[in-house]
Amino acid sequence: MVKETLDAPYSHYLLDAELSQKVDHRTTEEMDIDGFTLMEIAGSSAAKKILQHNKQLQHNVFLCGKGNNAGDALVVARYLLQHDARVTLVFISGTDDLSKDTQKNLKLLRAFDKKDRITIYEKWSGFSAPNNYNFIIDGMLGTGLTSDLRGDYAKAVGWANQQQHPVLAMDIPTGLHPDSGEKMGKAIEAVRTFSFGGRKQGFYLNDGPAVTGTIDYCDLPFPNAYKEDCKTFALDTDWVSLPSYTPGKHKYDSGVLHIVAGSEGLTGAAIMAARSAWAEGLGAIIIICPRGLLSVFEHNLPSVIKKPVGKKEDYYFKESHAEQVQDILQEKESSMLLGPGLGRNTDTISFVEQLLTTTTTDTIIDADGLWCLSQLEEWPKTDQANWILTPHPGELQKLIKDEIGEGHQRLNTVRKLCQENNTTILSKGMPGIIGTPSRKCYLTNYNTNYFARAGSGDVLAGKVSAFSALGLAADESCAAALLNGQQKLSSLQKDTNKIPEPTDFI
Ligand SMILES: NC(=O)C1=CN([C@@H]2O[C@H](COP(=O)(O)OP(=O)(O)OC[C@H]3O[C@@H](n4cnc5c(N)ncnc54)[C@H](OP(=O)(O)O)[C@@H]3O)[C@@H](O)[C@H]2O)[C@@H](O)CC1
Ligand SMILES: Nc1ncnc2c1ncn2[C@@H]1O[C@H](COP(=O)(O)OP(=O)(O)O)[C@@H](O)[C@H]1O
Ligand SMILES: [K+]
Structure with missing residues (x-):
């Protein structure tokens, strides 16, 4: 047997879409932690990191899909509102068909604002960007991406990539395949990606490194044992120790x-x-x-x-x-x-x-x-x-x-x-x-x-x-x-x- 001694910490396990969904599913089913709670933890930890780095946030544009990735973005929007920022939300495929937890977060968000600091666009066409804003937050698609970008998603991605404003991605840049790291038609070019509950394998492969930007790992309460099937890991000086020199007694006993x-x-x-x-x-x-x-x-x-x-x-x-x-x-x-x-x-x-x-x-x-x-x-x-x-x-x-x-x-x-x-x-x-x-x-x-x-x-x-x-x-x-x-x-x-x-x- 060839001896293997590398032992990556869980934060460096690289998940594919299937394992991400499986870990999520098992946590909600077996641990009785609901998806809304997970979304709150994900979004709030991204928001805290954004606020830590940027004290003066005036206005941000949120591009939202209809799945749970949009829900993460809405949680971030709520935290930024609490810090006096304005938010513009653009729902690329409307708000009729939002996932349950995303719907709840939209309702909650609206109830939080007393000063008309939220602007909502119900579809992509008709969206007009505010004059001054800090970031574009990408909450269009996450691990639920199934094919090349369809409809207005491709247009929204194209628009975001042409702006001078930096894009921060929720979980994964929209359009990047979580497993292969290939662009599915187009992909958001993020300066920073907040990766929830596990880094995605696609960040490191093919187009991944060019569009993911800095990876910010945001932990979620997933039992580590649920990740044991993982077979791909990120190498990092954070956890691989490099041998230091120790002199030997004799030339033939020191390597x-x-x-x-x-x-x-x-x-x-x-x-x-x-x-x-x-x-x-x-x-x-x-x-x-x-x-x-x-x-x-x-x-x-x-x-x-x-x-x-x-x-x-x-x-x-x-x-x-x-x-x-x-x-x-x-x-x-x-x-x-x-x-x-x-x-x-x-x-x-x-x-x-x-x-x-x-x-x-x-x-x-x-x-x-x-x-x-x-x-x-x-x-x-x-x-x-x-x-x-x-x-x-x-x-x-x-x-x-x-x-x-x-x-x-x-x-x-x-x-x-x-x-x-x-x-x-x-x-x-x-x-x-x-x-x-x-x-x-x-x-x-x-x-x-x-x-x-x-x-x-x-x-x-x-x-x-x-x-x-x-x-x-x-x-x-x-x-x-x-x-x-x-x-x-x-x-x-x-x-x-x-x-x-x-x-x-x-
Ligand atoms: N996993 C976790 O532990 C946690 C996950 N969380 C978050 O949830 C995210 C996963 O959410 P999700 O499963 O709802 O999928 P998501 O990416 O929002 O999109 C699904 C929608 O996209 C659509 N769609 C698909 N492909 C498309 C295309 N090419 N072009 C256009 N549309 C396309 C598809 O539409 P359909 O094909 O069904 O019509 C469907 O409606 C995950 O990334 C993370 O951010 C956190 O909140 C907390 C813990
Ligand atoms: N420290 C390193 N980290 C990552 N990749 C490395 C490192 N050192 C070398 N490489 C890889 O090795 C390749 C060079 O190897 P190779 O093409 O066999 O070169 P040569 O035979 O001319 O020395 C690089 O393109 C790079 O992919
Ligand atoms: K995204």
């Missing part, structure tokens, strides 16, 4: 990493990965390379031990080297990074196959290692083998020999591949996805495109390998490696205007 890498003209990747791993304080890194390349590594990596295999005239790995490499691996307990710059010779494919068939060392497979794997009919993986694959989207596509699609489809592909092969995958891209054998997936919550420069993948593979060599479980090694880069990126962005380079992440 040993073997890097099996290199072919003629392709030594740079291994050098980057080795430098990246070394920066995490490992006791020893041992590069195993074809003997013909020894001088390149001697020249560039003075702190690294080199163990060349084969003959002086070997410039790439051959099947005949596998046994020698295996013997070296057995000398020390270690992790192995297999792949950087291996090249694509037919004999190297056989070498990779042979090595993977026999080794039991925890193995990180990157770059050409993945390419070699993709050329094999079957993966030479024993049940005990603990592999971490780190493919970019092109490599993932080669591995499954099929199209992978973007975001949500990639998530489903990774989940399936991890379970079927009892392996961990760090799928690079936007978002970064860590998949585990137990079908759990962890998504990055930052802009990974800053890492899309040649060399960042080598640095990342070096970090994953270093953390594995330091004894972290596979899922945790991947999480720590991704967030290590994110932390370096944010301090760089705070301190300078420098365009980030892969070496900045070492």
Whole structure:
């Protein structure tokens, strides 16, 4: 069994529409808490957060649908009225057909105002925006979205996105699919989304990051046990601890990493990965390379031990080297990074196959290692083998020999591949996805495109390998490696205007 140690807090569980509705339903049915109460908690906590950040609210425009999402917005409107603001409510599909709790909230809202500070439009056509207002509150559609935006909803979304005024979304930006993160025709572009009772998976996938803005999690009294079916989580430095450096007694008891890498003209990747791993304080890194390349590594990596295999005239790995490499691996307990710059010779494919068939060392497979794997009919993986694959989207596509699609489809592909092969995958891209054998997936919550420069993948593979060599479980090694880069990126962005380079992440 591959050990999994990541344990996300409930606030970072990512719900899809079905699970959101199930949790809501069970809470009302089994806990006897009615929907009106949940709506009150949701709306009031959003209102408090809005008021905390904005002391001078004069007038706000509320775009409302007819479901419970509109009810949340009406609760916010009531709290803002209590703070002397004016509210303009626009009911995109009228007020005849409002959900029960939304209807109640409209009645309550009207009863709260003594000074004519509420303006109501019963349909979209005829709506005219007030001259001065602070925010547009999006309470049109939430998790009840079922298809591409229909009728006036699309027009209202188009209008809101063209205004200079910031849009605050209730639960989810209208039009964003809660599961896939795809725009259903159009979607509200929010600066802030108040997410009720659980972050939605769609915030992190496809169009989600571009339209969700800052996510404000508003807790609801849902029993945590109702969320146990959840298999998708947001990675965050709030809860993933990054390993801190502790010096060992001896070089061989403080993390040993073997890097099996290199072919003629392709030594740079291994050098980057080795430098990246070394920066995490490992006791020893041992590069195993074809003997013909020894001088390149001697020249560039003075702190690294080199163990060349084969003959002086070997410039790439051959099947005949596998046994020698295996013997070296057995000398020390270690992790192995297999792949950087291996090249694509037919004999190297056989070498990779042979090595993977026999080794039991925890193995990180990157770059050409993945390419070699993709050329094999079957993966030479024993049940005990603990592999971490780190493919970019092109490599993932080669591995499954099929199209992978973007975001949500990639998530489903990774989940399936991890379970079927009892392996961990760090799928690079936007978002970064860590998949585990137990079908759990962890998504990055930052802009990974800053890492899309040649060399960042080598640095990342070096970090994953270093953390594995330091004894972290596979899922945790991947999480720590991704967030290590994110932390370096944010301090760089705070301190300078420098365009980030892969070496900045070492
Ligand atoms: N879950 C929770 O725990 C809690 C949930 N809460 C809140 O409730 C929200 C979920 O509410 P909900 O289920 O009433 O759905 P919601 O999104 O308001 O819309 C449904 C309406 O939309 C319509 N419609 C659908 N697709 C459409 C389209 N493409 N274009 C146009 N119309 C479309 C559909 O119309 P129909 O198809 O039925 O004609 C239906 O009338 C949730 O996001 C959160 O904000 C909180 O109050 C407290 C706790
Ligand atoms: N710290 C990080 N957080 C998130 N994604 C990362 C990080 N570091 C690297 N990546 C991902 O790795 C990709 C680069 O890997 P890859 O394309 O294999 O590059 P190369 O092989 O040229 O080094 C980036 O586009 C990004 O998706
Ligand atoms: K909404």
